[in-house]
Amino acid sequence: DAKTTQPNSMESNEEEPVHLPCNHSTISGTDYIHWYRQLPSQGPEYVIHGLTSNVNNRMASLAIAEDRKSSTLILHRATLRDAAVYYCILRDVRPYGGSQGNLIFGKGTKLSVKP
Amino acid sequence: KAGVTQTPRYLIKTRGQQVTLSCSPISGHRSVSWYQQTPGQGLQFLFEYFSETQRNKGNFPGRFSGRQFSNSRSEMNVSTLELGDSALYLCASSLDSRGRETQYFGPGTRLLVL
Numbered sequence: 593d594a595k596t597t598q599p600n601s602m603e604s605n606e607e608e609p610v611h612l613p614c615n616h617s618t619i620s621g622t623d624y625i626h627w628y629r630q631l632p633s634q635g636p637e638y639v640i641h642g643l644t645s646n647v648n649n650r651m652a653s654l655a656i657a658e659d660r661k662s663s664t665l666i667l668h669r670a671t672l673r674d675a676a677v678y679y680c681i682l683r684d685v686r687p688y689g690g691s692q693g694n695l696i697f698g699k700g701t702k703l704s705v706k707p
Numbered sequence: 708k709a710g711v712t713q714t715p716r717y718l719i720k721t722r723g724q725q726v727t728l729s730c731s732p733i734s735g736h737r738s739v740s741w742y743q744q745t746p747g748q749g750l751q752f753l754f755e756y757f758s759e760t761q762r763n764k765g766n767f768p769g770r771f772s773g774r775q776f777s778n779s780r781s782e783m784n785v786s787t788l789e790l791g792d793s794a795l796y797l798c799a800s801s802l803d804s805r806g807r808e809t810q811y812f813g814p815g816t817r818l819l820v821l
Binding site: 628636 | 750763807809
């Protein structure tokens with residue numbers, strides 16, 4: 593699986609938007625971009641994923657660069673509950689030769705939210 | 708639908724002992740993966756089981772082993788515990804073992820080795 597690069601930490605104010613960047617310059621055409629987050633004292637949880645087009649769900653939005661070498665997870669209004677470590681992960685979804693079932697986690701970005 | 712459950716939640720053992728951790732996946736999920744999380748190494752993949760077969764294995768010594776039962780429940784075992792095995796052990800389940808499936812994590816078992 594291709595590698596991703598994220599900032600170690602970011603800070604945000606409550607109720608303001610947060611843009612969490614991820615670089616993945618070696619991404620392949622069959623790699624999906626997944627985001628998971630881990631709240632304190634909990635297991636990771638799925639946030640969102642996409643391939644080429646921008647994606648929205650109830651938790652966040654995912655903006656994918658046209659060349660797919662970078663992406664940005666957008667939390668539209670950060671709350672204190674969004675303080676977590678956010679992981680950007682690439683997953684190759686080819687039925688043969690693609691990613692296995694496991695996730696490969698990097699260090700992620702630790703997001704702090706100030707009241 | 709109930710989420711992934713792990714038992715026990717906390718465990719204290721001494722060096723040289725062995726430990727067995729249990730994971731019950733979400734109903735209908737056939738793939739179970741195990742991860743170890745430590746402050747120094749972060750989240751590292753241990754192994755993955757699908758339909759009672761180990762499909763994939765991370766880079767851990769043979770002291771770490773696992774199995775999956777016909778009802779998809781899984782156990783992992785660590786023999787001859789070392790201080791460095793102190794960690795949060797996370798279990799995740801998914802519908803199958805292909806790279807497209809979302810993984811759902813349990814709360815973890817926190818193991819302390821003294």
